Amino acid sequence: MRARLGSLFFPTRSTVLGRTRPHGLPTARPESVDVSPERLARIRTVLQREVDTERMPGAVVMIARRGRLIYSAAIGFRDKAAGEPMTKDGIFRIYSMTKPLASIGAIMLVEEGKIQLNDPVSKFLPELAKMEVMVKGTDGKTTRECAKRQITIHDLFRHTAGLTYGEFSYVPEIRAAYAQAKLFTEPSRSITPEQFTAGIAKAPLVREPGTEFEYSLAVDVLGRTIEMVSGQRLSTFLYERLFRPLNMTDTGFKVPEKNWRRIAEPLRRQKKFLDVTIDPVNELAGVGAVSTAADYLRFCQMMLNGGTFEGNRYVSPATIRLMTSDHLGSRPAVPAPPGNTLMGVDGYTFGLGFMVRQGPGLAGVPGSEGEYMWAGHGGTFFWIDPQEELAVVFMAQIAGGHRTYCFRMIKTLVAQALGK
Secondary structure, X not given: OEEEEOOEEEEOOOOOOOOEOOOOOEEOOHHHHOEOHHHHHHHHHHHHHHHHOOOOOEEEEEEEEOOEEEEEEEEEEEEOOOOEEOOOOOEEEOHHHHHHHHHHHHHHHHHOOOOOOOOEHHHOOHHHOOOEEEEEOOOOOEEEEEOOOOOEHHHHHHOOOOOOOHHHOOOHHHHHXXXXXXXXXXXXXXXXXXXXXXXXXXXXXXXXXXXXXXXXOHHHHHHHHHHHHHOOOHHHHHHHHHHOOOOXXXXXXXXXXXXXXXXXXXXXXXXXXXXXXXXXXXXXXOOOOEEOHHXXXXXXXXXXXXXXXXXXXXXXXXHXXXXXXXOOOOOOEOOOOHHHHHHOOOOEXXXXXXXXXXXXXXXXXXXXXXXXXXXXXXXXXXXXXXXXXXXXXXXXXXXXOHHHHHHHHHHHHHHOOEEO
């Protein structure tokens, strides 16, 4: 027998283990890949407590080890206000987990020789050739000066472009400039891609390109570069090159009406999330996508496989090693390093689209050197650990600072189950 939830199938206890399912991974008992099923059971117990105390509405967790799905659970509510239970095919606003998808799309163009990391972005977006930087003088007043060098494609991947997020900036002049250019997340979805690029060109940079890490709109600009190089909308390019070949059937920039009932919602008291039932005018490579746990796990397993999945190659192993290496070096991180931004911990640097662990220590969560990950503003999280042959996807819709607590929690819960 097999249990059906929406358009996805998941194994029941009577399913023959090892048979490939539509999520693309054969299933296995946890103990067969050196994972304790008793300790895995703690995941549901702990997350159910979070649901019962109304710190989160619900979650979906999927874990693969050594290429096999060993854990798949839906906990709590997909829509608490409506009393709708969470299902494994729930569709989530993944916000910044769009960035790794777009980064792989862009690196495909690098592999094809259409883009180089050292190319100035202005080669493809001429409006960005003469950017200005906001500088504070000794008298405390701010002025604009011409940037000493241009933003490169490399800067966009690793967030060293001198851009920021206007909503989160503590600098009044930057907030005002980004608001005027309609670069805040919600307004920027309703302007044209050309207006978005013009807005980026008009707003000042917060620092010289290439000098410091600051999490920002950089990948949204990378998405515009993809569109200019490919001649396609971002959604079309990613669908043809990544989503369709990987069979990520529920991943995109809009949820079709037939699937609206599957959209996972935050708790009613929390801030309104993006409306993913409309077709955005500007498809944001940094925040705009939706996905399911099963879809995103396929992407993670492709990365863990060295760029292949089900016989298809997407990127080369050498490219994945490049993307998951340290690309910050000694550059400062403002206002916080990647690990603090994501989970409130030290010990991580940034590569090309992914946060990367630097060693076994420093971080306040377990993990392996070289593991890589990212998360979304709405409460979604994934990580890939090549040393442990592990891929984990955690999908929830949690607003506010409780996200980082949950990310640390699921990281620990999975790690403590490794080993029989």
